[in-house]
Amino acid sequence: MDPAFNERLRAEHAAAWTRAVEHRFVRELCSGRIADAHMARYLVQDHRFIDAFVTLLGAAIASADSFAARLRLGRFAGMVCSEENDYFLRAFEALGVDEAARAAPPDAAPTAGFKALMREAAATRSYAAALAVLNVAEGLYLDWAQRAPRPLPAGFVHAEWITLHDNPFFEDFVAFLRRELDRVGPAEEALARDFFARAVALELAFFDAVYAEAG
């Protein structure tokens, strides 16, 4: 157990982490001024991220070393597969993104990279590797969502994406992920550090890709 392990990893990547949580995408989302085309592009890619993310949660459930952790991860996976997935479907409808428009765009490079990283972390069968990626994916989202100015934007597409990442259940889950990484990460330090580093770079690239020229 090293109570500073996850904080140290975050500090090592503070520059990229901060650029991500202060990204143009986050600012425009939180003000409600993001163009529908940008929001739709993000959500189409992110729905594919969620598919691989559920795989990673499954791997974390399978590799966790306690029943208590498995229950916690399982409850969270339940939320992602129900409320969060429902949000995507409602948002696609509100933005006029039909099945064909969801299927047409290829994976952006950061989407493909993230899917590969999550598959790789799952294939290690290491709880520490899964936790390293989960700590970035959920910790970074909690961080930007908690900074969102109030009142939240009026439209549910914007407001709900923020509240899905800033609510007591989610905050509690991120605290659990941090404790778990502090507990099991130090024994597999190099592995955890590598997955953590690559995940932070991909989070930043994922937001950048919203504004990249199509082509």
Ligand SMILES: Cc1ncc(CN)c(N)n1
């Ligand atoms: C790319 C990415 N990273 C993290 C999250 C938060 N689950 C997300 N929805 N998308």
